[in-house]
Amino acid sequence: MEGRSVSSGRLECKILSNHEGYKEMLALHALGALEAESVRAMEAHLGACAECRAELDEWRETAAALAYAAERAEPSAQLRSRIMGSLREQPQSASAKIAARDDVGGSTLDERPSSTPANVVPFEQPARRAWSSALRIGALAASVAFLALITFVVILWTRNSAMETEIARLTTRLNQIQGELAREREEKELIATRARQDMEMFNVSTMATLKGTDVAPGAHAKLAYDPNTGRAMLVADNLPPAPSGKAYQLWFIANSKPVPGTVFTPDARGHAEVRDQAPAGEARGATIFAVTLEPASGVSAPTGDKYLLGAAS
């Protein structure tokens, strides 16, 4: 053990340094008597120490024998059918099915990292194979003749339970996609930050910094504006949430005359990115920009409080 700890870096060295101490605690770990903190340290040690893993397996055996000290009791007869009945709603894990399909049997057991305790269940693997095979079936069904389709439908119908399994697996896939969407949302936020930086470099002749007014002292925004095309982009932060039925509206102010711009609602964190196009005419000469709180449908002349205000720099 010492040789390994020297060669494999400081963390392992630390984990292994008290090998004898962990060895002493293995029996209590098998009994489930260690405090959570010790369990975490123990798991880290077990991940690195095959000797302790093997000894823990022995202690588990001893601990499991204690189950026989329990008074004998029979579950109700209904439980068996309840369990068997619920199997169909519970797809087996993708890895289990693949193992079965490819007939590789026990080899999946060997692929498991040796540090995983035998009673730890890993998270569901994405059911990619099932997904792509469903797609393949779908593509096939679309391309074969009517008769084949009918046959397929009959097969589907008779193998209803198999389809239920499939649906459950697709549900898993859906959850996975939702997870991906959440990740994408995070990416979008990153992009938003980048967009703000990029805006400084836009080929625009007008840049305005909008400051929060007394009603929203924390709010601030930047606006890039091209008087030739009327294209504008506003990136606002720290706007208070718009009350129900209300929204913010951008105004282009030229010669003290406000020209209505787009209506928008910031996200939960008060962030908004708005692309707008000022109408041709007077508005194109705007040098002052404002954001007011208005009815959600927007108005043609400002009625509500100003939240952001700034002039072209």
Next chain:
Amino acid sequence: MELLHAIARGDEQALASLYDRYRVILFSLVLRILHSRDDAEDVLQELFLQVWKRASDFDESRGRPFTWLVTLARSRAIDRLRSLNARERAVTESARAAGPDECVDAVGDAIRSEQSEVVRRALAELPEEQRRALLLAYFEGLTQTEIAARLGAPLGTIKTRMRSGMLKLRELLREQMNSLRQKS
């Protein structure tokens, strides 16, 4: 072993056989922990569904199916026990603490099978204080610190008792384990 492989391949009949073989010991264990037939049946159902979904995780190099199932069942039952509301649990515990020595009762009424005979005899050979600490950890899910508080003994003493108890139990069971292994 073959049953778990068959279950991993999606063989429902194999799961039914596994259930038939282990339902009594697993239910007895879980009921002993939870003291409620409804809770115990729920845990058993969850357990067998977990086995159905995860039979391929079973690693025969790490122990017998019996040990795997019992370990899973116990940790599921203890998790549920811990999630019971604290007040309810406090009441049950104080009631139990006031009762007779449950360990001896449990041993007396243990399952009348050859396996349970072996365990019963081994437990009976342990000093009472060691046996008590082991059973508190295993069936009540108490940690060493909680056991020390419950029994009013220093933590160091409890650790030693439990370790000695486990060592002795392992020694006593070691020879019998082989016959247990052949049976399951």
